[in-house]
Amino acid sequence: MAKILIVDDNATFRQSLRKILYNSFPSITIEEAADGKEIIKKIEDFHPNLIFMDIKLPGENDLQLTQQIKTTNPDITVVILTSYNMPEYQDAA
Numbered sequence: 001m002a003k004i005l006i007v008d009d010n011a012t013f014r015q016s017l018r019k020i021l022y023n024s025f026p027s028i029t030i031e032e033a034a035d036g037k038e039i040i041k042k043i044e045d046f047h048p049n050l051i052f053m054d055i056k057l058p059g060e061n062d063l064q065l066t067q068q069i070k071t072t073n074p075d076i077t078v079v080i081l082t083s084y085n086m087p088e089y090q091d092a093a
Helices: 011-024 036-046 062-072 087-092
Strands: 003-007 029-033 050-054 077-081
Touching: 003 011, 003 036, 011 029, 029 036, 036 050, 036 062, 050 062, 062 077
Parallel strands: 003 029, 003 050, 050 077
Antiparallel strands: none
8 A cells, every 4th residue: 555745844735735646546545744853753653655745844955854765765755846946956856
């Protein structure tokens, strides 16, 4: 069974994405996190297969956080989300 973690500081966006994913794939399990500290706890407790993560979380370097996640959990797929149309974000991600 697929487990998805949605990470974004915007609760409305998290809930909207959750609804879209659940409507398309009703058998998946979805959890949410609002910041980097919450991500680590959720990974330990929930063990997601896939993480949708905003590139810009308050107080976090999200690209370093992604690298940390991939180092300790190489089987987790991380999809970086952003509304920024900046080549440096695209290249770094």
